[in-house]
Every structure is written in C-alpha cells, then in structure tokens.
Amino acid sequence: DAGVIQSPRHEVTEMGQEVTLRCKPISGHDYLFWYRQTMMRGLELLIYFNNNVPIDDSGMPEDRFSAKMPNASFSTLKIQPSEPRDSAVYFCATSGQKNQPQHFGDGTRLSIL
Amino acid sequence: AQSVAQPEDQVNVAEGNPLTVKCTYSVSGNPYLFWYVQYPNRGLQFLLKYITGDNLVKGSYGFEAEFNKSQTSFHLKKPSALVSDSALYFCAVRDPGDKIIFGKGTRLHILP
Numbered sequence: 001d002a003g004v005i006q007s008p009r010h011e012v013t014e015m016g017q018e019v020t021l022r023c024k025p026i027s028g029h030d031y032l033f034w035y036r037q038t039m040m041r042g043l044e045l046l047i048y049f050n051n052n053v054p055i056d057d058s059g060m061p062e063d064r065f066s067a068k069m070p071n072a073s074f075s076t077l078k079i080q081p082s083e084p085r086d087s088a089v090y091f092c093a094t095s096g097q098k099n100q101p102q103h104f105g106d107g108t109r110l111s112i113l
Numbered sequence: 114a115q116s117v118a119q120p121e122d123q124v125n126v127a128e129g130n131p132l133t134v135k136c137t138y139s140v141s142g143n144p145y146l147f148w149y150v151q152y153p154n155r156g157l158q159f160l161l162k163y164i165t166g167d168n169l170v171k172g173s174y175g176f177e178a179e180f181n182k183s184q185t186s187f188h189l190k191k192p193s194a195l196v197s198d199s200a201l202y203f204c205a206v207r208d209p210g211d212k213i214i215f216g217k218g219t220r221l222h223i224l225p
Contacts, residue, residue: 004156031211042217043157043203056212091156098211099145099164104156 006105018080021108023092035091082112115140115208119216126194134189136204145207146187150200194223
C-alpha cells in the first residue's frame, strides 16, 4: 500500500499564476478530502468527494479555487489566479466507510510570492 | 452542530511521566471519535478511534484514549512519555454527513 500520494511536495510561484495540486488516493477508498493547513487558521476542510462526486465544497474559500475528481484514482485542486494569502500546506486525505480513519498524504507546501 | 475542543495549545511533560492531551466534543447522535498525530513536514497519522464498545481504546505507539460520555470527553493518554512523542496532536469527530471535524491541535513537548 503506497498510501496517499500528493504532488508536487513543494511549489513556489508568483501571484497570478495558476497552481494545480494533485492527489492519488488509496485504491478502494470511497472518500477523498482536500484540506488546507496554516498557522493562523489550523486545518480547514476545503471540499470532499464520495465516489468521485463532490459532496460538500462549502469550505472552498473563493471561486478561484476548484477541485475535480475525474476518476477514482486521481483528484486535482486548482487555484487560478493564485494570491500570496493562498500560501499554506495543502493535504489530500482518503478513507473508506464512515467509521474508518482518514489516511493523509504528506501535503504540498505552496508558497505564492 | 458538531464540534471538537482541545483546550490546551501546548502540553509539556517530562520524559517518563504520564501524559494526557485533552479533548471534548459536541455531537448529535453517537460519536465517531479519532486521534491523529502530525510530525514536522508530514501528513496526519491515525492513532486510534472510538466507535462503540469499551470506553478505553488502545492505539498505536502505546497511546490510549478514554471515552467518557457523561463528560463528552475523549482524552488521549500514555503511561510513560518518550521524547519521540513530541508532535502535534489532533482530536477529531466524524459528523453524520461524513465530514471529519478536527480540533485546532495540541502541541506536545516531551522534555528529556
């Protein structure tokens, strides 16, 4: 089991650029979650999917953020255009059924200059 | 609404002493409760969970947690702390809508 795989691990880009974060979930997991972690705001849930369908995107901060899950093996989180306040560590996590724990990737550390 | 509170931002414990990291929760219905640990530059790692059954739950790395329904608490404990236990600890509850709600985290420092 390779675990949840996120790429890239680090991203540094200038404001205004498009940023795409990628996540490969654990095979067989039905749920996929995107989180953002900052010192000021802690761990925030952005959006989650069940069986590739977005269920709750109420945590997505603005229309600049979008997430897709085209199939059970892949998800993306896109920011366009990026702003310095988007700088954070973004985590992808997946889980099976409701009483099962989430498995986290090691995150993407995003810095917007 | 479901919520989780970790009242301590930081806990300091001497190595070899018992440790407790506190968590209280508010849920409708039966709670699914979790503890996670985060080491620097890593994602959160699952430690243990309570779904139903015995109020004392044992997990990874010698940690355990006690579910107390009357006090709506789920404190994390370990009988003898190690320096390597120093990390950020999160309590979490899964709501009926499948989201997991995390506490703000407690930083545990084990002093040699």
